Amino acid sequence: MSAPEREHTEGAGFAAYVFDAYGTLFDVHSAVRRHQQALGAHHQAFSDLWRTKQLEYTWVRSLAGQYRDFAALTEDALDHCLARFPQIDRGLKADLLHAYRRLDCFAEVPEVLTRLRARGARIAILSNGTPAMLEDAIAAAGIGSLIDDVFSVDALKIYKTAPAAYALLTDRLGLAPDEIAFQSSNRWDIAGAKAFGFTCHWINRSGAPDEYADLAPDAILPTLKGLTT
Structure with missing residues (x-):
């Protein structure tokens, strides 16, 4: 089955769901x-x-x-x-x-994070944003209580898609790549995360054509709601 036809199956049993911030949780526009x-x-x-x-x-x-x-x-x-x-x-x-510094979060974000946490999954962010930027965005969106961990590449001084950025998750969470579901609206970010070994959900809000065929996402979803339905 090709990536656009795949559907996420609820109860996949991931120990952690990790989200990119800008464009995925927060509307950059x-x-x-x-x-x-x-x-x-x-x-x-x-x-x-x-x-x-x-x-x-x-x-x-x-x-x-x-x-x-x-x-x-x-x-x-x-x-x-x-x-x-x-x-x-x-x-x-x-x-x-x-x-x-105070972007709107997408409308479905609070409900989706709440449902994933109810499964017992850990919820984290991995972002290029600085810690201060992420703190402001999370506070403005009112979702701080729904997020367990926030990881910024600023600690490494290199941006995604460097493998070291994704290794922050396995190192800090103490999980293997196949225990982590990674979500991003940025196709280049999904390519980097897939190369690292995560299960990847591309949140394709704009209906953009696919690329990086050799680093295909495990699912393509129009919004984050697809993670819980």
Whole structure:
């Protein structure tokens, strides 16, 4: 059965469910939406570019061995966007950065995490975000009581998809890769996690075409609800 046809089976018995944060639990475009009127007609293109550059900078920094933390890269990417869209008021920068620290979580997140915890599974985050960024996002979403562990690659000074980033989970949780289910909306992240040996669920919210065929997810789900149904 091909990956798009696979369905998650409830009761799979994973000891831990680990989630990427940005784009998976938290809506990365909600920061721009809060200031949509001020940003004007180009708000979606602006938001897409901000996200693209933010990720690009993590890969370039990791390959070059020149780590710069995710908060700094988020600001660097925003500066690039403001330069690319000179019609947008640079005075919005502080407001946009503040909004990014307090992103909306996707609507299904609290219920899904609650149901997974009821199975006895451990719930964790593995993110490129700094500890302070993740603390702010979790608090703003009100989901702190549903998460057991938060792991940031900042401890390693290298970004996903470096194998060392995924090894944080096996090392800190004391679990084998096949005891961990890993969820991400980022296909490149799923590829890295699959290469490491996790069972992977790609949360394909946008209906994007698949890629990295040799590192296929174990399931493709439109939202996190598919983990509990």
